[in-house]
Amino acid sequence: MDKSNIRAGRLTSAQYAETFCDIHPPLDQKMAAFESSRCYFCYDAPCMEACPTQINIPEFIRRISTENTLGAGTEILEANILGGTCSRVCPVEILCEQACVRNTSEDKPVTIGLLQRYATDYVFKAVESGKMKQPFTRARATGKKVAVVGGGPAGLSVAHRLAMLGHDVEIFEALPKTGGLNEYGIAVYKMLDDFAQREVKFLLSIGGITVHNGKRLGKELKLVDLRSKYASVFLSIGLGGVNALKLEGEDWPGVMNAVDYIAELRQCKNYSKMQVARDVVVIGGGNTAIDIAIQSKALGAENVTLVYRRGSSDMSATGYEQELAQTRGVKIVLWSRPVGLEGSSAGVRGVKFEKTRKNAKGELEGTNEFFVVPADHVFKAVGQLLLPEVQELEVVKGKFKVDARGETSVKGVYAGGDCIAHKEDLTVAAVQDGKISAYAIHEALTGEKLSGKGMKDYKAIAALDAARVLNHPAHIHGGLGKQKIGTTVGGAR
Ligand SMILES: Cc1cc2nc3c(=O)[nH]c(=O)nc-3n(C[C@H](O)[C@H](O)[C@H](O)COP(=O)(O)OP(=O)(O)OC[C@H]3O[C@@H](n4cnc5c(N)ncnc54)[C@H](O)[C@@H]3O)c2cc1C
Ligand code: SF4
Secondary structure, three states: OOHHHEEOOOOOHHHHHHHOOOOOOOOOHHHHHHHHHOOOOOOOOHHHHOOOOOOOHHHHHHHHHOOOHHHHHHHHHHHOOOHHHHHHHOOHHHOHHHHOOHHHHHOOOOOHHHHHHHHHHHHHHHHHOOOOOOOOOOOOOOOOEEEEEOOOHHHHHHHHHHHHOOOEEEEEEOOOOOOOHHHHOOOHHHOOOOHHHHHHHHHHOOOOEEEEEOOOEOOOEOHHHHHHHOOEEEEOOOOOEEOOOOOOOOOOOOEEEHHHHHHHHHHOOOHHHOOEEOEEEEEOOOHHHHHHHHHHHHOOOOEEEEEOOOOHHHOOOOHHHHHHHHHOOEEEEOOEEEEEEEEEOOEEEEEEEEEEEEOOOOOEEEEEEEEEEEOOEEEEOOOEEOOOOOOOOOEEOOEEOOOOOOEOOOOOEEEOHHHEOOOOOOHHHHHHHHHHHHHHHHHHHHOOOOOOOOOOOHHHHHHHHHHOEEOOHHHHHOOOOOEEOOOOOOOOO
């Protein structure tokens, strides 16, 4: 292998700063005022229906437009405690912004994601500067303890909501840092300024949540022990395994799992230390494939080719993401599947592909036409898998089987996030799973009926938030008397 083909320091520090800069710079006050003025504050707003956490979008935008930014941020965080992350990483082009009625009138939605970031950043700054405490308070202690395994978005969401409801929570996280893929997976240019850790700190400041890092279920912990020690268990372990290409040479130097490389990149403080090949091939068609391709380019790779076995509309990466990759210099090759790796145990030198097509039955088949793309780095991004760390639970299509409220096949054990089946594995979906299971766990532990309706129905959840009046001693001592869950202490609204 020509060692010079994989090396660090391909760019100058000014170039790294440019290639990894914030993909959507935040709005300033004037821009936020203008954008919020574009909202029609629709009744039965379609943007809100399209948000998996059902944030009251017209309401928070209205608050921005009346300069109640703290109230806007609180409104968002009530529905989605990871609203700061979601404002940065949500594929809004297929969620709220796709549904915005402004698309029909002028082909340009209200920039809901950026407004959400404007409002949540405002709350974060106020809390971080000591001007205010986290806007959420805890209910009277129930004396119940819940174990949460996995400290990613689903685990953090369930933990925060349970803490609000008065339960004590212990999070067991395998890795040294909490945050899951927010910390180790999301593309650098979407999550700058150590935002994942700042958000974890903010979220934990509610109290009642203890995090144990370096504790892995299946190694240091056993489900049977957690079940006997805790009133309930929530599993949010994500998908720790990765699919293989099943080709000879997959263990050669230069062939890597995209998620491992991305995790290394996310922890890297100096991008000039990251090694990258001159010629890179990425295999896959999802978020991870797009992210590794763009970030390889950002590290200075000359030729980055993303190859997917089907067509553009079959890719789970959105049209916007595909376009972004192309504008950043990534070449996308469709209808081609890898059939062999070129090289030796000294290092990979390229990937052989076969062109594909759909046959009359709609199945994928090879066309017997082959081509080779040279590469010294081959990144595999062909999907992630649930690791067989928990044997006791029923699994369907490779994920934990759960009911509508997140309860698994074992009573008292709930699960959410990427380790259960979704239409799309997204941060926002994981947050909603955590919220739904928190209510279900609360009901099971206290017998207190929070809602008679399906927990997937936000309106039911919102109604129970509004209906549940707390008698938390802190409120009484603070002179606030009765207060509903999720309200700010100090009247930010
Ligand atoms: C590269 C990449 C980029 C992505 N980009 C986006 C994006 O831009 N926008 C978006 O919406 N979504 C994106 N996603 C998807 C999103 O990150 C996930 O849907 C979300 O993080 C799921 O949250 P989770 O809590 O279920 O799992 P995770 O975030 O994976 O967290 C699981 C946690 O559990 C821990 N854990 C695992 N096993 C154990 C164990 N046995 N014991 C204890 N702890 C354990 C892990 O260390 C981890 O901290 C991306 C995913 C990837 C892989
Ligand atoms: S659909 Fe668009 S215009 Fe209507 S409330 Fe939502 S953001 Fe505002």
